[in-house]
Every structure is written in C-alpha cells, then in structure tokens.
Amino acid sequence: MNKKWDIIVAGGGLSGVAAAVAAARKDCSVLLIEKNGFLGGCATASLVTPMMKNNDAKGNPLNRGLYEEILKRLAKTGNSAKHPDGNPGWFNPEEMKFLLDRLCEENNVNLLFDTRLIGVKREDGHIKAINCINKGGVQQYGGDYYIDATGDADLAFYAGVPCDTGEHQSLTLRFNMDNVNIFKFSKWLIDIEPEMTFSSVEYGDCNTILLTTAHTSEDVGWKLRPYFRLAVRDGVIKPEDAEYFQIFTIPGQRNAIAFNCPRIYSQKPLDPLDPWDISYAYVQGRKQIKRLENFCKTYLPGFEGAYISQIAPCLGIRESRRIEGVNKLFEEDILESKKYKGAAASSNYPIDIHGNSKQGNELTELLKNDYYDIPIGSLIPQHVSNLMVVGKALSATFKAQSSARIQPNCIAMGESAGNYWAKRIKI
Ligand SMILES: Cc1cc2nc3c(=O)[nH]c(=O)nc-3n(C[C@H](O)[C@H](O)[C@H](O)COP(=O)(O)OP(=O)(O)OC[C@H]3O[C@@H](n4cnc5c(N)ncnc54)[C@H](O)[C@@H]3O)c2cc1C
Known part of the structure; x- marks a missing residue:
C-alpha cells in the first residue's frame, strides 16, 4: 500500500x-x-x-x-x-x-x-x-x-x-458557443422584452455584458416562444429541444454563451448510475446540441457567425x-x-x-x-x-x-x- x-x-x-x-x-x-x-x-x-x-x-x-x-x-x-x-x-x-x-x-x-x-x-x-x-x-x-x-x-x-x-432529475449535456455578437443579441433581447421579465441584460466594466434569457415548455409568456414555435414548424428543432432553454454570458469569455441545456430527451426516465443510460445521454445530447446550434444561428440575431466552441466533457448529473x-x-x-x-x-x-x-x-x-x-x-x-x-x-x-x-x-x-x-x- x-x-x-x-x-x-x-x-x-x-x-x-x-x-x-x-x-x-x-x-x-x-x-x-x-x-x-x-x-x-x-x-x-x-x-x-x-x-x-x-x-x-x-x-x-x-x-x-x-x-x-x-x-x-x-x-x-x-x-x-x-x-x-x-x-x-x-x-x-x-x-x-x-x-x-x-x-x-x-x-x-x-x-x-x-x-x-x-x-x-x-x-x-x-x-x-x-x-x-x-x-x-x-x-x-x-x-x-x-x-x-x-x-x-x-x-x-x-x-x-x-x-x-x-x-432522479433530468440529465443535461451543457455546451458553449463562441463568436456570438453579444451586443447585437442583447440589443435585440431588450427590443423584444423591454420589461425584462424573463431576461436580464446588464452592462458591466470592460465591455462585460451579464446576460441571461430562457424558454421552457410552460406557457408563461416567454418572449422567445414565437421563435421556438417557428423552429419546430420549420423542422430545425424538435419539440423536446424547446422544453428547457437557458443561456448565460461568461465573464472573461467576451463573445461566448453558456447553455444550461439541452435536457436529454428520452421516452423513459434516465438513470445517472446506469452505464447504458449514460451512454445514450451523451449521443442524444449531442444530437440536441446540433439542433440548438442551428436554432440559434437561424432565429437569434447576433448568432449568425457563432459556432459550438465546447461540449461538456462530462454529462451534467444533478x-x-x-x-x-x-x-x-x-x-x-x-x-x-x-x-x-x-x-x-x-x-x-x-x-x-x-x-x-x-x-x-x-x-x-x-x-x-x-x-x-x-x-x-x-x-x-x-x-x-x-x-x-x-x-x-x-x-x-x-x-x-x-x-x-x-x-x-x-x-x-x-x-x-x-x-x-x-x-x-x-x-
Ligand atoms: C446541468 C446542471 C446545471 C446546474 N446548474 C447550476 C447552477 O446554475 N448554479 C449552481 O450553483 N449549481 C448548479 N448545478 C449544481 C452544481 O453544479 C453541482 O451540484 C455541484 O457543482 C456539485 O459539486 P460536487 O463537488 O458535489 O460534485 P461534482 O462537481 O460532480 O464533483 C465530483 C468529482 O468527483 C469526480 N469523481 C466522480 N466519481 C469518481 C470516482 N469514482 N473516482 C474519482 N473521481 C470521481 C468527478 O470527476 C468530479 O470531478 C447544476 C448542476 C447540473 C448538473
């Protein structure tokens, strides 16, 4: 020993x-x-x-x-x-x-x-x-x-x-996108939601913008809702991709956005201790991430030139x-x-x-x-x-x-x- x-x-x-x-x-x-x-x-x-x-x-x-x-x-x-x-x-x-x-x-x-x-x-x-x-x-x-x-x-x-x-809570495979025009996106967010009920855009020192917004399947008046609807109709995303969407900016990564999603879709509850469920979740998560990337680039101003910079190496297990x-x-x-x-x-x-x-x-x-x-x-x-x-x-x-x-x-x-x-x- x-x-x-x-x-x-x-x-x-x-x-x-x-x-x-x-x-x-x-x-x-x-x-x-x-x-x-x-x-x-x-x-x-x-x-x-x-x-x-x-x-x-x-x-x-x-x-x-x-x-x-x-x-x-x-x-x-x-x-x-x-x-x-x-x-x-x-x-x-x-x-x-x-x-x-x-x-x-x-x-x-x-x-x-x-x-x-x-x-x-x-x-x-x-x-x-x-x-x-x-x-x-x-x-x-x-x-x-x-x-x-x-x-x-x-x-x-x-x-x-x-x-x-x-x-168990749902599993999430998080990811980041970079090269987002955060100024353009935040201006657009303020335009569609001047009352800032579901979003927050705060301008800090050194061009830092602390920004967050979200969308879930609960119909509480999300301002992003029409865009998710369009994307489902156009086949860019599936309904499960719109279930839970939440994003944040990252201090020190000026053009990046962190995604607290996707929640991994499955017809049966997934077990974070089951190796087969974990393996399914990684592959399914990456499929959902690819669709969310297309959603952002197509419907959210500021994401036109953005790309996936990182997919979390480890599944998010709550x-x-x-x-x-x-x-x-x-x-x-x-x-x-x-x-x-x-x-x-x-x-x-x-x-x-x-x-x-x-x-x-x-x-x-x-x-x-x-x-x-x-x-x-x-x-x-x-x-x-x-x-x-x-x-x-x-x-x-x-x-x-x-x-x-x-x-x-x-x-x-x-x-x-x-x-x-x-x-x-x-x-
Ligand atoms: C998707 C998601 C979103 C969340 N959102 C937020 C949020 O916005 N804000 C917030 O404050 N919290 C959030 N949480 C909760 C929070 O992040 C976690 O609860 C917290 O970070 C857990 O810390 P921990 O040290 O207990 O465990 P972990 O961070 O899971 O650390 C466990 C460590 O042990 C290692 N390990 C595991 N098994 C072994 C082994 N057998 N041998 C050796 N090493 C091993 C792992 O690699 C890991 O490094 C979120 C969690 C998830 C999954």
Whole structure:
C-alpha cells in the first residue's frame, strides 16, 4: 500500500477541492484523487456556470470562506463578476481550472489525476484503504480519514453506506458557443422584452455584458416562444429541444454563451448510475446540441457567425445517490428555515427540480429574507466511522437535495468536512 495520509479526498469537484484545501490549511497531509485530468467537477467538466445566488437578507453571502476566496481571486483577472442582483457567482469555467490547481499547489494538496476510485477496504465499520485504477494499474491508498466528494457517493456506496437512488432529475449535456455578437443579441433581447421579465441584460466594466434569457415548455409568456414555435414548424428543432432553454454570458469569455441545456430527451426516465443510460445521454445530447446550434444561428440575431466552441466533457448529473446520514435534510426543514448549531452550510436557494417529465418540474421559493442550515450530520454517513460525504450526495430527501446542491453550498460543505476531520486529527 502507498503512503498513509491524514485525509484522502475522493473527487476533485468544488466540494472535494474545498475539503482538501481546508484540511491542508490545518496542516493535514491530504491526497486528492480525481478521475478527470483537471479539477472542478460540474463547474468545469460539465460547464456549469454561474454559481447560484445564495445571499442573506442584507445581500451578504450566506457562506463565506473558500466560496468568497475563489470568486474574489477570479474577479481580479476579470474571470468572475457580480450581477447587480447581488450574485457574485458569474465565473469562467476554464479559468476556474487554473485557480483550483493553484489553490491545491499553494496548500500542498497532493493531486492524483486520471485516477478512479473503484473500491474500498473496510474492516469493522472503518475504512482502511481505497482501491483505485490509473496508469500505474490497480492501486491502494490508505488514510486515517476519508472524504467522499465524488458527487455520486461512490466511496460511501463501496463502503456499504445505505444510499437513496429512487428518483432522479433530468440529465443535461451543457455546451458553449463562441463568436456570438453579444451586443447585437442583447440589443435585440431588450427590443423584444423591454420589461425584462424573463431576461436580464446588464452592462458591466470592460465591455462585460451579464446576460441571461430562457424558454421552457410552460406557457408563461416567454418572449422567445414565437421563435421556438417557428423552429419546430420549420423542422430545425424538435419539440423536446424547446422544453428547457437557458443561456448565460461568461465573464472573461467576451463573445461566448453558456447553455444550461439541452435536457436529454428520452421516452423513459434516465438513470445517472446506469452505464447504458449514460451512454445514450451523451449521443442524444449531442444530437440536441446540433439542433440548438442551428436554432440559434437561424432565429437569434447576433448568432449568425457563432459556432459550438465546447461540449461538456462530462454529462451534467444533478443528483444520483444520496447517502443515509446521521442527520437527513428534509424539505420541511428547508421550508421552515430550520437552523443548526455548527452547520455545514447555510442556504436560501429554492427547491428546484428539473423533472424527468413536465409534471416533475418544481420551483418552490423559501421564506423571504430567511435561510436554512445544512447540518453537519447530513455529511456523516451511517455505519462508517472515518468517512464524510460532501457536496450533492449529502443525506437529504430528493426534494431537499434539489435546493442544497448548488455550488456555493457544495464549497461550504467541503470546507466544513475538511475542517471537521482536521480538528479530530489535531486533538
Ligand atoms: C446541468 C446542471 C446545471 C446546474 N446548474 C447550476 C447552477 O446554475 N448554479 C449552481 O450553483 N449549481 C448548479 N448545478 C449544481 C452544481 O453544479 C453541482 O451540484 C455541484 O457543482 C456539485 O459539486 P460536487 O463537488 O458535489 O460534485 P461534482 O462537481 O460532480 O464533483 C465530483 C468529482 O468527483 C469526480 N469523481 C466522480 N466519481 C469518481 C470516482 N469514482 N473516482 C474519482 N473521481 C470521481 C468527478 O470527476 C468530479 O470531478 C447544476 C448542476 C447540473 C448538473
């Protein structure tokens, strides 16, 4: 077996990096393993930007620490920006990769890329080592404490922690287009929607435009609706491509647009843990992306010379497994703004379900000017003594997870878990 570390973190998404950096800053020796060749998880590999707003009633971030540090450092080079609505979380995913590398390097986090966790050696409710595969073959790495940040609770699952996998949100393969004439497009958006009910166009420093607009199958008066109708009639897109369409500009990528779509169309609900469903989703997603590209170029002024610059290397999975922890987060806790002493994170993001079908969609706002806490116990799994699970696989009901899963909360959960184990080690 390789060297014994104080803490091993599996998964280098935002929650995993936060966990690793927080523990390393408390002088723990930390190994972070990641199956991709870069850090960031959903935020980079699935092109998920911006971070959702998570501020208190006074407009201050509900989670401080690494969340603020990451955004402030990106802002210095123009790679993150604050929307006038108070959300500082608009960021450039490509630059996020550099920053996360730097954070790990500065804090002596040991990184192993292209390394996939495949199993666990467990004895008497205690994890002794993890089994991984990489170019060196099948490897075993041992630590005193473990943090599962795989987003899918892979480590917890291999260690025998009971997990909930009943319901799933829809899968999305995100993509970006470049060479968009953003000035022309934003002017057109303002012309068709001067009241800005469904869109937002904000002109910032250095020619930055923070822009977003959307369209869904719900008939609420979307201004893009006539164009989607035309495109379906003309056979440029299929009705399923118009189900959910949402776009954002990207700070630091002046002519680019990030697409929070397509939702992968399928006649049956897709399972993010089924390799056949995942494989179907990539191919189907790319077909839908090609049609959406044609839609934009044909019907949206400003997109005439645009092209697809990137398709997310990894499918966007909003949730897959949720662990059974010592403290489970319920939607009632969220709707009643329940607070906990020593919470892992605080949030006022709504219950936000991207359903597998139209009927499955839900957006339920929380109490105005209040927030709920994510208890540290929702990161502590049942039956295993030296493991914590951070990020989107926390212990929560399906509905509660749909609120807790946003990036600011994932960073805060990771940071809390890193600090939690570091405190144990230093006692
Ligand atoms: C389509 C989509 C849109 C979203 N929109 C927003 C939004 O607008 N704003 C917002 O704030 N949040 C949004 N979210 C939610 C948010 O992006 C995620 O919940 C959050 O980033 C999850 O972070 P994480 O660290 O828990 O997991 P992930 O980011 O999934 O990180 C897990 C990491 O573990 C690695 N890994 C997985 N399995 C293994 C293994 N076996 N071995 C080694 N490594 C492994 C992965 O490669 C990955 O790097 C969205 C999510 C999706 C999918």
